[in-house]
Amino acid sequence: MRDEKLLPCPCGMQLNAADEDCIYPATRPVYDPELDKMVFKVWELVCNPVYGGCDASVLGDSREDVIAVEQECVAVKYSEFV
Ligand SMILES: [Zn+2]
Numbered sequence: 512m513r514d515e516k517l518l519p520c521p522c523g524m525q526l527n528a529a530d531e532d533c534i535y536p537a538t539r540p541v542y543d544p545e546l547d548k549m550v551f552k553v554w555e556l557v558c559n560p561v562y563g564g565c566d567a568s569v570l571g572d573s574r575e576d577v578i579a580v581e582q583e584c585v586a587v588k589y590s591e592f593v
Contacts (some may be wrong), residue, residue: 512575515528515578515579516528517533517556517578517582517585518573518582518585518586519585520558520564520565520567520585521567521585521588521589522558522564522565522567522592524558524562524563524564526556526558526581527529528578531540532557532559532562533556533557533558533559534554534555534556534577534578535554535555535572536551536553536554536555537551537553537555537570538551538553538586538588540552549555552572553570553572554570554571554572554573554574554576555568555569555570555572555577556568556569556573556575556577556578556580556581569581569584
């Protein structure tokens, strides 16, 4: 199984990739003729303020993509403080 562990947000929140309030489709599903099924084309990952997060969010075109973007963004953020 792929490592989907998210890095903690710079605000201190530990984000959980398995949490549907953290990563979810941002739009309705659309039909993909290549896959012959309905797929979500836009995904959003959010540091959910409901759980005390800072409301930071990233968009991507797949679940894997937002996870990769989150890991990259956080790594960049932390490097700014070094
Ligand atoms: Zn945050």
